[in-house]
Amino acid sequence: MFEALQYQFMQNALAAGLLAAVACGIVGVYVVVKKVVFISGGIAHASFGGIGLGYLLGINPVLGAMVFTVAASLGFGLVTRRTKLPEDTAVGILWAMGMALGIIFIGLAPGYAPDLFSYLFGNILTVPFFDLMLMLILDVVIVALVVTLYKGFLYLAFDEEFSTVSGVPAESLYLLLLCLVALTVVVLIRVVGIILVIALLTIPAALARQFTYSLKKMMLLAILAGIIFTFSGLWISYALNLASGATIILVSGTILFISLGINRLRRRTQERERTASAA
């Protein structure tokens, strides 16, 4: 395993895992506590339209996905806030329309789309240098926005009504949060792929939530969890020659379930001790 680290592709893969962990750790916490997991799933799938657009225009599909996904998220946010269309209905439409556009765009694009599969399911071992740089820039943007607007996002997630009464620009922050989800999806596409993105947006945050009730600590723990998930998933997929994106997701889910199980056992033991000492 360790001799693999001297290869450029392996170093790139580790860098990609690290950058993915930062984005999904921070934004994933908001996704989980604000309960916008389903919306994020819709945004992730809609990004396929952007991949198709990239192929059609002959630009880097990840760049296409970035522009398209941010626009789709803003459109979704405005439609749900300004019209009477129920949110979950709107998610279904966003989800399918984004993918449908992607299929049409790819059909219209000249020639064959060779690495389409890696956008759908991710391949951490083949992340190009340009995409790594883009991931780094998006990470910086995400961290800067969250640090600057920390309390705005916290209040939006905790109590939107009181936020509005106190003058928090709740709707603008909500739209911005959807954009952050869109940017995170873009960061994660190369690592786990469009279809599996939602797992990395939820599992690290869900794991972190078991250990703290501070939002900041939850973000740091989720980043750490993300790093452990991507690195160990990468290692297992390399050693066993499995698909890297899918392996990362299965490792994450397994660790989460083990942790939930341990927590449950610990609580039951504590309760038993309490009843024993009371008796």
Place this chain on the structure above:
Amino acid sequence: MTAKELVKLKNVWVHHDNIPVLEAINLSIESNDFLGIIGPNGGGKTTLLKVILGLIKPSRGTVTVLGTSPERGRKHIGYISQLNLFDRDFPIRVFEVVLMGRYNRAGLIRGYNEADKNAAVAALKTVDMLDYKDRQVGKLSGGEQQRVFIARALTTNPKLLLLDEPTASIDPGMQAEFYELLEKLKENMAIVLVSHDISAVSIYVNEIACLNHRLFYHGSKEVSAEELEKTYQCPIQLIAHGTVPHRVLREH
């Protein structure tokens, strides 16, 4: 201290999908009022509070808060919404919740300074919850959570407190304690609380109004059974409290 008019509603109508929720509401709240608004669920109680806060725009009529629009005037209002609306697992501490009240001083970008933190500590002392400041809000009892949200509303020195079903998630034993806190607060501000629980409200407030799409305002808390029936549109039991020496139970 002479009473000053804080809130005025003139012929306010609110429609939801063309169905009237509030009809021709006229209401005046003065700076020393302690008003209880009672009425059945779905009678428009929460809507009325949201109209005062500018969260819902009336389809007809005018709302004035401290001589200006609700959006401008609401910084002088402390709002305590129904407790059951928040996520008990949300990772946030008591002190962070109370600091939220200082948002309109600090704004979106600036962090909280000493003055903000002192205001939060003072508010927690007022509601007797300072010892709990590092606890997770969701892990407190209903009564304790209620106090935390009142503290949040107090950090801005409001002229008016609006409470939506404040006793719904407090166990009965704690209700007396809760109303004693309101007794203390009403020295410095007007208080309006809405509830479907007639008996609990009527002991403490100074005036009662009944709301079931229309507002029946009595100016005192002597509410007759007939008036309550008009509000609830069904025969009700009226149980008198306090100085009335016997219970009046009406037949169903």
